[in-house]
Structure formats: C-alpha cells, structure tokens
Amino acid sequence: MPDRALFTPLDDSFERYLQDKGKGRGGDGGNYRRNAARELERFAEWTAGDRGDDDWTGIVPDDADREPTFEDLNERVFREYARHLAGDRGLKQNTVQTYYRYISAWCGWCVNEGYLEAHYAQRASAMAPLPADDGRKPGDQQAWTSEQRHALTRYVDEQARDAVEAYTTLPEELTPLDKQRARYAALKAARDRALVFVLAYTAVRVGELLRDPNDPRRRGVRWEDLSLEDGSMDVYRKKQQWDAASLPDPVISPLRSYRKLMDPPTERWPVFPTFDQRTLAGLVQEELAERGERPEAIGERREEYARDLLLALDEDLRPPSITTDGARSILQRLSEAAEINIEHPKHDYLAPHGGRRGMGEVLVRAFGYTVAARYLDNSEEMVRERYSHIEAGELGDVATEALSEVDGSVHESHE
Structure with missing residues (x-):
C-alpha cells in the first residue's frame, strides 16, 4: 500500500x-x-x-x-x-x-x-460483538411496507394517467410520428403501472409472471391466461404445474385500461412485452424477412413507425415477455423516480419478491396463516416460519393483556 x-x-x-x-x-x-x-x-x-x-x-x-x-x-x-x-x-x-x-x-x-x-x-x-445471526438470508427478507406500496402504486398510477391523457387529447394537426410517440409513452407507462400493481397485490412470484430465459416453460403470462371478469390468472407455479392465481380488485382496473390501450392483435400476446429497442428491432427484421419482405422494404416500413413495438402490434409480430431481470430493472427505475426511502442491506429499490412478502404480511395479519398460505401458494408450515415475527408480536400482546388482567385482579384483592 x-x-x-x-x-x-x-x-x-x-x-x-x-x-x-x-x-x-x-x-x-x-x-x-x-x-x-x-x-x-x-x-x-x-x-x-x-x-x-x-x-x-x-x-x-x-x-x-x-x-x-x-x-x-x-x-x-x-x-x-x-x-x-x-x-x-x-x-x-x-x-x-x-x-x-x-x-x-x-x-x-x-x-x-x-x-x-x-x-x-x-x-x-x-x-464478534455484532448480534448473533438470526439465520435469515439478506436479500430474501425485504417486504414492501404499506407506505412503500402506496407510494409506488400512487406514483405509477399518476404517471400512467398523465401519459394516457396526453395521448388521448392530442391535437388533430400533429404528425403521425408524434402521435405514435405519445401512444408509445402511454403504453410504457400503462405497462409499468400494471406490472407494479400485479407484483404489489397478487403475491405471485415474479418467475411465475414473467419470462425466465433458462426455463422455456416460463414464457411469461399472456392475455389468454387472464380472466379479468373472474379475477383470476393462470400461472406456471413453482411446484411445476399450472394453477389459478387471484387478481384482487386493485389490479383489475390497471390491467383493463392497459389492455384497451394496447389492443393486442391476438390473445397469445404477452401481457408484459419487452420494450427493449434492440430486441424489438431484431424481431421485426427477422419476422418480416421470413414473410418474404426485402431488406429495403423492411427499412421503409420501420421508418413509418416511431418505435418497432408499434409496428409489431400492427403486424402481429409477437415479442417476448420481459424477463425477471427486466422487472428488477423496471422497479429500480421506478423506485428511484418515486423517491421511495429504502433501507436494506442488499436492495436499494423495491425488489419484486418484496411485493410478495409485503402482501404476505397483510394477509397473515388480517386473516391468519391458513388463508395466507392458500393465497401465497405455500404450505402453512412454511408461512408460519417466514412470518413468525407476527405471531410472536401477537403473543406478546396476549401476554400483556393477561398480565394487565391478573395484575388488576391482584390490586383489587388488596384494596
């Protein structure tokens, strides 16, 4: 040195x-x-x-x-x-x-x-003087608090509302490319809002919702997997089988608004397609070439669109879903933009698994371990283990109440 x-x-x-x-x-x-x-x-x-x-x-x-x-x-x-x-x-x-x-x-x-x-x-x-490790793994324990969940969902909701309003109130004299840019901005904001709401309220694992490049079975949910009327979504679970997950009320409106704006050409389109320009450029050029279009014609077609995603929508060139890593990048960007205060040893943003754990906290406190286990698609034993701090706190309240009653009775007997 x-x-x-x-x-x-x-x-x-x-x-x-x-x-x-x-x-x-x-x-x-x-x-x-x-x-x-x-x-x-x-x-x-x-x-x-x-x-x-x-x-x-x-x-x-x-x-x-x-x-x-x-x-x-x-x-x-x-x-x-x-x-x-x-x-x-x-x-x-x-x-x-x-x-x-x-x-x-x-x-x-x-x-x-x-x-x-x-x-x-x-x-x-x-x-050595630090408190003994309690056995929990850093990074696996982040849970979105109610304040963090509300702050993030409120932020993405405002962003989506503003972007959609800007697109739907465009003046007639605007050029087609300018209108496309406004639509693209609205689509991206609406997609981000829908993704955040799903992660925040459904407790679905991010690997069940989006594409995993290492597992071809996990290709990301498609519109055909969603039933907004019934409030359900088919996902490929961790236990290696398809199962229905609940879509609670807060999720329905963002998804319905997003679907109307996207107007996917088929139900097989991913709910959360990638917006990565390099990926979409390669997709458009490859798919149109396979349809017999020459490179010059493909170039001219692309110049007619502000973004390749919009061309893909018009031509039904189905893009891949965003990946689990892509979701983390989106949440990093949104957590930063929303200026959410986060103190965590591993994550300086609201990580996807934190939404699931945060919802687990809500369910355990409101309805107990049995209902929470069903919603989280976990065993009750595992849910009790992961949320044992809640039961410990409740038992502490019971002990306090018992002591209060006993002490009160003792005091009364001595009067």
Whole structure:
C-alpha cells in the first residue's frame, strides 16, 4: 500500500466510493448511496470521538492533533465500532447488522482501491460483538411496507394517467410520428403501472409472471391466461404445474385500461412485452424477412413507425415477455423516480419478491396463516416460519393483556 494512502483522511474516500455505488450520471442518485452516505458520516464522527460514551476519544492517538486517517484503521477499530452499534439500545438486531454492512462494504472497496491492506471489517474478531445471526438470508427478507406500496402504486398510477391523457387529447394537426410517440409513452407507462400493481397485490412470484430465459416453460403470462371478469390468472407455479392465481380488485382496473390501450392483435400476446429497442428491432427484421419482405422494404416500413413495438402490434409480430431481470430493472427505475426511502442491506429499490412478502404480511395479519398460505401458494408450515415475527408480536400482546388482567385482579384483592 502506498505511504500516501496511509495518511489520507478517511472522509477523502467517501465521495469516490459513493459515486461508484450511486445511480445515474455521475453516481449522484440512488437510495443505497443516500443510506451509505449517512452511515459513513456517522462512522467518521465516531472515529473522531464525536459519538460514543463520555470516555470515547476516537481512534487518533492522544498525542496526535489531526483527523482520522487510514493509518489509524485496523481490526480493533472495527471491533470497537461493532460494539458501539450493538450497544445502542435503540437499534434492533437486524438494523445493527445493516448499519455495519454499509461500513464493511466501504472497507472492502478501500482494499480494492489501495487505501487498506486488508478487509479488517470482515474479520471474525471484528464482527464478534455484532448480534448473533438470526439465520435469515439478506436479500430474501425485504417486504414492501404499506407506505412503500402506496407510494409506488400512487406514483405509477399518476404517471400512467398523465401519459394516457396526453395521448388521448392530442391535437388533430400533429404528425403521425408524434402521435405514435405519445401512444408509445402511454403504453410504457400503462405497462409499468400494471406490472407494479400485479407484483404489489397478487403475491405471485415474479418467475411465475414473467419470462425466465433458462426455463422455456416460463414464457411469461399472456392475455389468454387472464380472466379479468373472474379475477383470476393462470400461472406456471413453482411446484411445476399450472394453477389459478387471484387478481384482487386493485389490479383489475390497471390491467383493463392497459389492455384497451394496447389492443393486442391476438390473445397469445404477452401481457408484459419487452420494450427493449434492440430486441424489438431484431424481431421485426427477422419476422418480416421470413414473410418474404426485402431488406429495403423492411427499412421503409420501420421508418413509418416511431418505435418497432408499434409496428409489431400492427403486424402481429409477437415479442417476448420481459424477463425477471427486466422487472428488477423496471422497479429500480421506478423506485428511484418515486423517491421511495429504502433501507436494506442488499436492495436499494423495491425488489419484486418484496411485493410478495409485503402482501404476505397483510394477509397473515388480517386473516391468519391458513388463508395466507392458500393465497401465497405455500404450505402453512412454511408461512408460519417466514412470518413468525407476527405471531410472536401477537403473543406478546396476549401476554400483556393477561398480565394487565391478573395484575388488576391482584390490586383489587388488596384494596
């Protein structure tokens, strides 16, 4: 490690790290960046002695009058910080783990960038003061809260309404290409709204809803799989068979509006087709060539359309469904645009599985484990295991009520 790195102040590395982790041009955006910046600031304050108990003076030697540098970091420092986080009685076990992961991720980046010789934060002795792992896997536990679900669905609903209104109120004198651009924007916004509502309210697994490139049986739901009148949707379940999933009321209107706008040429069209321009360009050229059209004629046809998707609709050139990875990209974009605050060790956006888990929380609390298991297409035993924190909280309320009644009876008997 270069000597100059040893004497670099810790906070001199923060901006470069956050840019690498941020979203958008220049790495200036993203929930992860915002949350990581907050924890790095807290860590910097702690290393300088501004956080901790009255006896804590920071990591700089007492005889040195300077700010903390990488020279001061070692395994013991991260152990002390883990102890500091674990000693904060206002933090839950998982929150302590989450906060430490932000600092640990920065530490690993510093090793790669040459600021540190070793990943001290990941050493066993450094992590020993952290609360014991509860056995849950980071990334599998995100659940959309009611506030997050409402914020995201409200955002996509407003975007779709505005885009559809803009398309349906176009002035007559607009050119055909301008009208097509407005229709395309409305279709994309309506598709995003329908996708978010389905993920938020049906609890269907994203792999059952969309295309999996590694499994030809999972080609994504088609319009023929949906019955908006009955409120049901046929999906290929995790248990390797087709089954009907429920479409609750909040989902019906976005799907119906989206279908009317798309007006798919056949029922075999995917409900959520890809809008990827490269994929659609290849599809259009290949399919039209197979129909006998020459390259020059295909080029002229494409120039008549603002987007290849619109040509595909007119010619019934059925595109593939978006993939599960595509859905994650869409949710990343929408979570960022909606400015939803998310604190999670793995995801800085509302991930698809979080919609399913969030709906599971709602169902368990409202109707119990048996009904939730049926809706989630899981065994009741598995649902009880995954949502055991709900039962624990309810039992705590029962115990509190019992204590109140008993204590009240005891007090009355002594009066």
